[in-house]
Amino acid sequence: MIINHPLLGPRDAAEFYVMGDADLINRPDPDAEGAAEAFYEYAYLRDNPAGEHRELWYHEQGDRSWLVVTRSTLTHEIMNVEMARDVALAKGRGQ
Amino acid sequence: MTQSNRIAGGLVDRSKQLSFTFNNKSMTGYEGDTLASALLANGQRLVGRSFKYHRPRGIFSAGSEEPNAMVHLRRGAAQEPNTRATVAELFNGLEATSQNHRGSLEFDLMSVTDLASPFLSAGFYYKTFMWPKKFWEKLYEPAIRASAGLGRLSMQEDPDSYDKGFLHCDMLIIGAGPAGLMAALTAGRAGARVILADEDHLMGGRLNAETLSVDDQEGSAWAAAAAAELDAMPNVRLMTRTSVYGAYDHGVYGALERMTDHVPTSGGKPRQVLWRIYTKRAILTAGATERSIAFPMNDRPGVMLAGSVRTYVNRYGVAPGKKVAVFTNNDDGWRTATDLHAAGVSIAAVIDSREITPLAAIPGALILMGASVASTSGYLGLKSIATSSGVKIETDCLAVSGGWSPNVHLTCHQRGRPTWRDDIGAFVPGGDLPIGMHVAGAGNGSLALASSLKEGANVSASVASDLGFAATAAFPSAEDQSTDITPFWHVEGKGRAWIDLQNDVTVKDVKQSQAEGFRSVEHLKRYTTLGMATDQGKTSNVLGLAIMAEATGKSIPETGTTIFRPPYSPVPIGALAGRARGKDFRPFRLTPSHKWAETHGADFVEAGAWLRAQWFRKGSEKGWRDSVDREVEATRGSVGICDVTTLGKIDIQGRDAAAFLNKVYANGFAKLAVGKVRYGLMMREDGIVMDDGTTARLRENHFIMTTTTANAGPVFRHMEFARQCLWPGMDVHLISTTDGWAQFAVAGPNARNLLSKIVDMDISNEAFPFMACAETTVCGGTPARLFRISFSGELAFEIAVPARYGDAMMTKLMEAGEEFDATPYGTEALGVMRIEKGHAAGNELTGQTTANNLGLGKMVSKKKDSIGNKLSERPEMNREDDLRLVGFKPVDTSKPLAAGAHFVDNGKEAVTKNDLGWMTSVAYSPELGHSIGLGFLKKGDQRKGDKLRAVDLLRGGEVKVEVVSPHMIDPEGERLRA
C-alpha cells in the first residue's frame, strides 16, 4: 500500500505502524458522568465499517507523525490523509 | 542421442551446442533452447507422471502454463523440484530428472493406481479410509502422502542467495509481445519512465513463435528491432526473465527476475531478485493461453497444444512429431497445420469440429470437417487417433486447439471478475481492474496481430497522456489473422477425458461433482481439485467450467467464473525471503561494550534485536551457573558492572513535559524535583501494565525516561500518540537517545568507591543520595550522566557516556575497579538479583498484569487522570481473590524451582479448577543458598507462610513451596540507600 503523506508525499505503508479506528483520538472526559461506560465503549467497541474507514497510521520509519487515513475497507482505496494532530486540534483536544 | 527431431529454422544458435542429461541420458541442444524444446529435439516424448493416476505424460505446451513436463532440475542441494521444462532455459551441463514415479519413468510401479481409477473418482477419499479409526494416521495417510506430491526437495539448505529491490516507474508494461512492445515504444518515445517486463529471455512473445510479419519483416525480427530501440532509451528499463507475479494495492507489483537460472552456477551472485515495482500506471499485455479439448484418452505424450507445436517448429526448429495431426475448433489451429507443412513437417490430418469449408488445402493431409477425436492409442507415447466417425489416423503428435484464453490473471488479483465474450469463447478482463491497471492486446481479447499492436499503442498513448506525456500512437503494418471459433468443449465417448492434466480431473469427475451437489464453481474446484495444480488451471479452468455449464444446463457466465490469486506463476520461497535468512534474518543491535565482552569470555543471548552478554565465563568455570553465581556474589560482595544500554531512553522536553508524564504514568510525576529520579508505572488505556522504568528530571523542562528493553519502541509510539492525538495542546517533545548513550550499572558496596575515581563530582550519599541524577563528566572531561538507581538492590549507580566512548568507558571502569575485584556481569546475574529483590520483569509484565497483580495497586493515583486509570477500576480487575505477585522458596531448600509450574493446594488434584497461579521466574540465590521464585498466586498477599504444591506436569516435577515476600533480600532497602 501507498499512503500519501500530507507533508512527505506517497510513502510505502511498510514505513508505518497501523493502529486502527481513528475514533481512538476521542478519548472520553474521565470526569464526565458515565465515564466508565464511555471508556469501555472507547476502548472496546468499533463500527468496523465495510467501506470508508478513518484509521490511525503512525509514520514510525519516517517523520513520526500520526496520520488519519480515510480508506475503503472494501477496495483499499485511500480517499484522504490528514495529520492526526490537526484532526485532534480540530476536535478541540488540547491539554 | 541425436537431435532426431531437429529441423531447419528457428531462433536457436546452432553454433553453440550445449550438452545436458535427462534421467542420466546425455543429450545435446542449442543455445536458445528450453529444456522442453531440447527434449523434443532428441525425441524424448515421455517426461513425467501425473499426480493421481501416475499416467505417462509428455510435453503439453511451450510456456509457463505447462501442466505435465515438470522435472527436477540440477542435483544435490541445488535440486529444484517441479520445474517446468518448457521455461527452463538450456545451459551446458544441465541435469534434469523426471519426478513422481517409483521405479523408472517408463515402468512406474505407482501406475497401478491408474487401474483402480474407477474407484478413485472425485472425492472418493471423503467416503472411505475411516475404519478402523486409528488406521488413518498409521496406514492410509502415509500411503496417500507418499504417492501424492510431485517433486522432491533435497532437504538441504538452498545453496543459492537471493536479493530484493525496489523499482519506480510511470508505466509498467507486463508482457513484451506485440501489444507490450507497442505500448513500451509509444510510452518510451513520449518520455515516460517505462519498465517493460517479460518472463521470456527473448522479447516478442508470440511474434517469436509465429510466421506473421510486421512492417514487412519477420515478426521476430521486428520484435528484436523494437527491443533494441527500447534498450537505447534511458527512460526505459527492459527486464527479461522477469515474471510480474502479483498486482497489489496502489500500483505496487511484485516481480521475479531470474538472474542466473540460465547458467550453470550463480557464481556467488543472487540467483534471483524479487522486485517491488511502484507504478503510476500499469498496462497488462500478457497475451493469451491456448486451451485443450477434452476427448477420451487425451492425455498421452504427444498430445499437445496446437500453438505450442508451432512454437517448437517456428522458434526452436524442432518438430514435436514426425507425422502431426491437428484437432481444432477454431481458425488459429489451422496455422499449426500450414506452418508445419511449410516447415516440411508431415501433416497427417486436420480435424475441425466445425462444419465449415476447410481453411487450407494441405497436401498429404486428411481434412475432416465437423469431426472430432474420439480415442487415442499408445501408452508411453501417442501412436494413433480415431475420430468419432471411426477414422483411424496414425500420428505421433496431435496438436489440439480449443481456443485461446486471455491471460486475465493479474486483473483478478484484487478480486476483479472477468467477463465472458461469446465471440471469442473466452473470459476477458472485467470492468473492475486494479486501480491504475489497463489491458491491451490478446490479453484483452484482441487476439489478432494487427489489432493487438494497435491496441497496445492506443492504450499506452492514452495512459501516457493522462500522466502528462505527449504521446502519439503509431502502428506498424501487420495482418489480422483470422481467429474465428465455434466453442466445442468435449467429445463424448468411452474412456476418460482429461480436463486438468496434472491433477487428473476428468469430464466424469465434473459430472459426478454436479450430481453430488457440488455445483458452485468453488465447490467444483474444491471437490474435484480442478485447477488446483501447479499450473493453477491455466489450461483447464475454462474447460472445466464449460463442462459444468453443460451438466447444469446453464451458460458459462451463469455457472460462474473463477478468479486468480497471486502469484501468476509460482515464486521460490527463497526469493520471497531474499537475504533474510540465517544470521541475516533480522539485524543485530550490539551494546557499546560488545567488543570488550567478546574478548572477556562473554556468552551472548538474544534480547529482542539486541545481543547482550549473558555471563562472562572465567577460568575453569564449567557450567553457566558457576559464572552467574560468581557474578552475583561479586556484585553483592564488592562491585559488579553491567552494560544496560539496551534499556530504552527517551528524551522528553517541553513546558508541559511534567504534565505529560503525569498523563502517561499511573503515578504522579508533576512534583518530581530537578535532579531526582522516580520509578514510573505505565499502563495501557485498558488498565493493564504496559511498562515500567525510571524517569529522571535533569532540568525543569527536561526529563530522561527509561523503558524496558523490549518496550522501548512501543512506549515511544504510545507517547507520540498521546502527544499528537490526545493532548496536542501540550508543549512536549520526544526523541530516542537509546543508541546515543552507553550506560553501565555499577552496583555493589564498592560502587561508590569505584566511581569516585572516575566521576568528576562528589557522589557521597549526602551530595548524591539514592534516586539522585546529574549531568556531569568523567575522567576529567568526557560528558556523562549519572543516576543513583538500583535494580540489583545494592548501592548502585548507572553511568552513561556518549556511545562512542562506551568501549573506553568499560575498560576504564574495569581498570578503576581492579582494586575492588570489579566483576562484569551479564543478564543472567542481573536476573538473579532482580528476582531476589522481587522486581517484575518480562516474565511478569506479560501484558495481562494489573497493578494490583503486581502489588502496586496503590501507585495508581486516583487524584489525576492518566492513561489506563479509568479502565483499571473495572470490577474483575479489582477482585480481592485475584492473582498477586509473591515470592517462593522450596520447603526442601535443596530442590530447584521451575518457572512455568502451576500452584495447587496440598491435597488438591492438578486440574484447571484447582489452578491457583504459576511460577513466573526462578533463580538460584547464592546469598540465600537455595532456589527462589516469583509467581502469581491467587490471594497471594494473604498467603505468606502457606505451603503449596508447585506442579510441573510437563517435565514431571513437583516441589513443595512456601509463599514468602517477593523482597527476598534486604527487604528494607538499606543497601541501596547506603
Next chain:
Amino acid sequence: MPDMLTAEPFLGGYTLDLGDVAVAEVTDISIVSIAMPLGGGDALANAVQAAWGCALPAPRGTSVSSDGSVTLIFSTPDQTLAILPGVDGLAVTDVAAKLGDVGYYTEQTDNWVGLRASGAKSISALERICPLDLASMSVGGAERTVMEHLGVFIMREDDERFLLLSGSSSAKSFLHAVELSMRNVT
C-alpha cells in the same frame, strides 16, 4: 586532560571501494536535534537565520548554513536534525548556546552511524534495499525511511553520492546491508 576517554568510531572508520561503487563510514560529524516549542516556530526560525544564515528545512529537504558548515535535515514536523562538524564530547551545548532559548536541544551524534555511498552504481546498489525513488530525489533532498528493518535517513549530496544515517547500535548490520547491495551489483 590525559585521562579523558577516547572515542571509537562504530565501524572503526570502515571504507570499501568496489570501483563503480564505494562506501565509507562518516566519522567527522556531530548531530543535534532541535525541537520547535509549540507556537515558537518563528522564534526558532529567526534564531536559525541569525546563527547560520539559512531557513529551517522544508519537508523532504535540507537547508545549509551560509558558511556551508551546518546542514539541517527535516526530521519531524517540529524537529530538525542539525549536522555539524565533529567535536569531542557533546555538540548540543554549542548549539544551545548559539541558538538560545528558542528550542529544545538533544544530542544525537552517537545515536547514528554515518555511511557515505558513492559511485556510478550507487543507485543500483541502494535500490536493492531502499524503497524510495532515488533517481527522482534531488541533490539536497533528504528522507527518512526503512532499509532491511532499520530506520535510515538518506540524503542526496550529489548525483552519485548519498549520506546515510542509521542507528549506531545496529551499525554492523546496516553496513552489511549496504555492502552486500554493492557486491550484488558489481
Next chain:
Amino acid sequence: MRYSALKIFTEGLTGNKGWKPVWREPEPKKEYDVIIVGGGGHGLATAYYLSNKFGVKNVAVLEKGWIGSGNVGRNTTIIRSNYMLPGNEPFYELSMKLWEGLEQDFNYNAMVSQRGILNLYHTDPQRDAYVRRGNAMLMAGADAVLLDQDQLREECPFLDFDNARFPIKGGLAQRRGGTVRHDAVAWGYARGADAKGVDIIQNCEVTGFDIENGVCRGVETSKGSIKAKKIAVCVAGSSSRVMAKAGMRLPIESHVLQAFVSEGLKPVIPGVITFGAGHFYVSQSDKGGLVFGGDIDGYNTYAQRGNLPVVEDVCEGGMAIMPMIGRARLLRSWGGIMDMSMDGSPFIDKTHIEGLHFNGGWCYGGFKATPASGYCYAHLLAKGEPHEVATEMRLDRFERGAMIDEKGVGSQPNLH
C-alpha cells in the same frame, strides 16, 4: 446414503452413476425453531449438533453464498488445543476431543490427521512461558510435551539449528494437534445436518432482523421473511456488518489473514511447525503442498486479499527456520477475513435482544474451534445457558474487565 469402501467399490463398478447430492436444496419454510445465519463451518456444526445431539431438528441454515465459503473454506487447516488461559483451554480441548471422533460420528472422512503441532522456542523466557502453557494444557486434560534441542534435532533435522538468528532451543509439542481437510468439515456437517432434516439454504442473504420491543422473531432475507423462535448469528468475518442490522456495535474489527501453499512436494515435514521468533507456521497437506502462513496484514479490511510485505515476512520466517524450502515455490496465496476481537478470544453468547444469539470473534483460530463452537452454540440455543467450557466467552466481559487475552496485547485487535 452411507459411505463405505463397499459403496465406493460398487459405484466404481457401475460407472459412478449412483451418487446422490450430499445435501438437499430446499426452499425456506415460513418458520423454524432455530435459524442459523451463516453456512460456514461453525454454522453447519451448530446445525449438526442441534439436530443430532440436542434433538432440535426444525432448523434452517441460511447462507448468502455457497456453504463453506467462509473461513472454513480458506484456512491453514490446523487443529490444536494448546491454549494457556482457563477461559480458553478447556473449550479447545473439548474441540479436540470432538475432532477425534468426528469422522466416525458423521460418516465422512475429513482426514483428521493428528501428526502433531510443534511451537518452537528461542529464548529462556519463551521456554518458561511454554512451560506455563504446557502445564495449563495438561491440567485441562490435553496433552503436551516439552522438547529440548536434542530431541528436536532428532525429530526435525532440517531446522536451522546452527546458523539461526534466533537460535532454536526447543519446542512445545502437542502430539494430538494436526490438520483436517477443511472443506470436508463443512460438507460432512452439512450432510449430517441435512440427513436429520435441517434445511440448508444457499444463496440466501439475511438483509435484516425482525426485532420488536427488544425481541427478535425472525429475519428478512433475499428469499423473503422467515420467522424463528431463536436466531443464531454465526458469520465470523462479517459479524460487525450483520450485527449492525440489529443495531449492535461489537468489540470486533475485520482483518485479513493471508495463507499460502507451495507446489506439491514429496513428504518434507512431519506435522505443524511454528516459529517462535517470527511469523511463520507450516504444515504439509496430503497432496504435498506446504501450507503456511504468518501474521495478519494489520489493517482493517473486508477485501479477502492482502499485500506483499506480509507475503515476504512469512517467507522470511520460513527460510529463517528451514532454509531447505528455498527452492520450493509458493504456488498460491489467499486471504480470509477474520473477526479480530479485542482480546483475541471469541464470543458464544446471547445478546441483549431476546432471541438473538451471537457467535463470532474467532480471530484466526476459528477452524480448530469448529466442533466445540458448534457444540457449545447448540447447547446455548437448546438449553438457554452456556456450556460449561464456554462460560467465559461472553460479550460483556470487557465491561467487567474479564479479558481472555492469551497474547497480552490489550484492546488492539491487529496485535492479537
